[in-house]
Amino acid sequence: MARDPPSPVVGTYRIFFVSDLHGSEVCFRKFLNSVDANHPDALVYGGDILGKLLVPLFDDGRGAYHWYPSGEKGVGFPAADLPTVERQIADQGRYSMCVTPDRWAELQRDRCRGHGRPRTKRTKES
Numbered sequence: 001m002a003r004d005p006p007s008p009v010v011g012t013y014r015i016f017f018v019s020d021l022h023g024s025e026v027c028f029r030k031f032l033n034s035v036d037a038n039h040p041d042a043l044v045y046g047g048d049i050l051g052k053l054l055v056p057l058f059d060d061g062r063g064a065y066h067w068y069p070s071g072e073k074g075v076g077f078p079a080a081d082l083p084t085v086e087r088q089i090a091d092q093g094r095y096s097m098c099v100t101p102d103r104w105a106e107l108q109r110d111r112c113r114g115h116g117r118p119r120t121k122r123t124k125e126s
Contacts, residue, residue, distance in 0.1 A: 013041045014038065014042075015042045015043075016042070016043050018031045019047045022052055023050050023052070027093075054094070054097055056098075057096050058104065059100050064077070064079065065078075065079065065082060065085070082098075
């Protein structure tokens, strides 16, 4: 059985590959800006795209918010600073969500009950 001859090299291609950004907007912007610096022929985003954490920003109802950046100590801020705080969270590869403390407690209760998770419908075959 005869082998096919090897394919000739037609040219050189520059590929810029990235993965595991985990939702970091800073890293994603750097990835997109790499086009100007490296002039690749192709950009490849290889996976692990989504962030890993939802950060609640609690609406205190008086034009003020608070959140827990380190997990334990609450930090208050005025509504005018909301875009800055949301950007800070996004730059860390996290997602922010503005909620009232009561709504957050409701979401936590639903999570514990299994609500909001995709459910599979069982059939006799499964």
